[in-house]
Amino acid sequence: MSATLKDVAREACVSVASVSRVLNGTGVVGEEIRARVAEVAARLNYVPNIGAQSLMTRRTRLIGMLLPRMHGEFFSELIRGADEAARELGMHLLISTSHEDTEETSRALRAMNGRVDGLLAMLPQVNGKFLQETMRSDLPIMLISTADVEHACGSMHVDNYGGAYAMVRHLADCGHRYIAHIRGRRDNIDAEERLRGYRDAMAQVVPGGRELILHGDFTEEFGYQAAQEILALAERPQAIFAANDLMAIGCMSALMEAGVTVPEQIAVVGFDDITTARYVRPALTTVCVKIADLGRRAVTRLADAIVTPSELPPDTETVPAEVVVRKSCGGVRPRS
């Protein structure tokens, strides 16, 4: 069928060892042989057998990527960045989704066992210890947006704290003092960090600021509901900072239905900068995160860990988050 090393060796009248050396660029080979082998390999359309190759090298050049689900642009962006980095490193991405189910997760993990040189995992609910127990103990693992950080060689996060802090600062610059926050799910690290950023900023950069924290779960419905609670208040906040765009959009719908104008009567802002944020009216001021960069860095760092295993304690790296000013905040970007 397909040509093997042996075929190339026979045709080029050299040993398989030399063919291997030429094709891999390892060891020293004379110029004549090099040229002859290259020519024959091309002519025979030689493609190395990956199985045999990884059997010898103990590397598959595959990076496993375990995602909780596949809905929405967060994941396509993440994969896009990861794929770009992997390609540059001559590696491939092996993708699997866990559907946020422990049983599915361990099945997906087991199926990757032995197939990959390293693992990129995003496990909002599952902890890293479970992961480490399921996988070969020396498999490099990089965690993404996962609270657990011990049971891996490193982790990547969005700068949720910094983004939320900057957003509150921007709202303050727009003149708002009484700023409500619709938080995300309690078990979610992104939500917790955004809340922490909101609180610290309220305390540190909003003189005379007044806090109000409402529950949420990242869905549009919850944003809608939170807005109802706010509408029922005797004194309404001047601005609402939702922990994500979907809740901000739900919130705006409720406000507008009640005849409350955004941003004139109440400003509304979100977090994530999903595509829709640009298209709702008024266009949503939000926090933009370069998710593709997160994916790129995760792969790059994982590849480093694969090549040079380190005994250092796991390290966390953060991708910046920036305020994107549109219409819904009722302000302009300050000169500063």
Place this chain on the structure above:
Amino acid sequence: MSATLKDVAREACVSVASVSRVLNGTGVVGEEIRARVAEVAARLNYVPNIGAQSLMTRRTRLIGMLLPRMHGEFFSELIRGADEAARELGMHLLISTSHEDTEETSRALRAMNGRVDGLLAMLPQVNGKFLQETMRSDLPIMLISTADVEHACGSMHVDNYGGAYAMVRHLADCGHRYIAHIRGRRDNIDAEERLRGYRDAMAQVVPGGRELILHGDFTEEFGYQAAQEILALAERPQAIFAANDLMAIGCMSALMEAGVTVPEQIAVVGFDDITTARYVRPALTTVCVKIADLGRRAVTRLADAIVTPSELPPDTETVPAEVVVRKSCGGVRPRS
């Protein structure tokens, strides 16, 4: 390091052949041995070496997936469906993007050569012949939304024609007669099919219908521009059917800026049912396609072709597209 077949065999006091048979469920093995091997394999946490395995079986259980890019929910949905089907079949997805660049495409393709048992490719611009030349000739290839259909074992398409046809019929049911169409790119098969559906429906199910075809390229900006052209018309159409949602959204913006109300003065509809379609005001009536199903079917059919190579001519399969009635069409779903 990791336990091998030999380790399990030694520990269980049987031959490696028996271990292999038990673990693969092939051949006949006595109950005693079966139990002992299973116990030892579990205890030693045995994981087969994929390289060695595929070296013998000549199968990698990997499906290559070549996508033009990674932006947007179309791709995350496609991957989601494909991954689900692959998982059920005990296979994995190897993902790569071509960035719609011939050089990148052939690099990605070559890198997959020998790694995968079959290929799923979406190549809007590149033709399948190029693909077939780059890959091993007997590699099963399934094309997605690709015009070329000869150089593969099959192809999958969205029912663009049927969806567009149904949408025009719906607009007619809403009472519209003069219906404009903003078409997509000329070199795009989806765009061509939607246009064909529009034309046929106009001729067949819109008595006294009047056509108007405007150029477009699937971007919001082009939708905006097309709306300007329409606004400049002496006699304006009653409805605008954009070949995708993004153009429909751009179109609505332009209309609203000009003080033309949607759907009262002009109805606007799209195609794709992107997430944003639900959130714009008025909510966009559009055509919804189950992209995940497309991915699922593509993998399933490809897996069939891998297992039982067929000499039959390549076959095309279509995933249905349904009209989703919201507010922007100015009508209601007819009783029929």
Place this chain on the structure above:
DNA sequence: CTGAAAGCGCTTACAG
């Protein structure tokens, strides 16, 4: 600089 040979971990006829 080059080649003969061992061996990676597995599957599968082939004997018995």
Place this chain on the structure above:
DNA sequence: CTGAAAGCGCTTACAG
């Protein structure tokens, strides 16, 4: 029903 053995296609010390 079970095992000894060949061999998949490659890489890499080891000699020369």
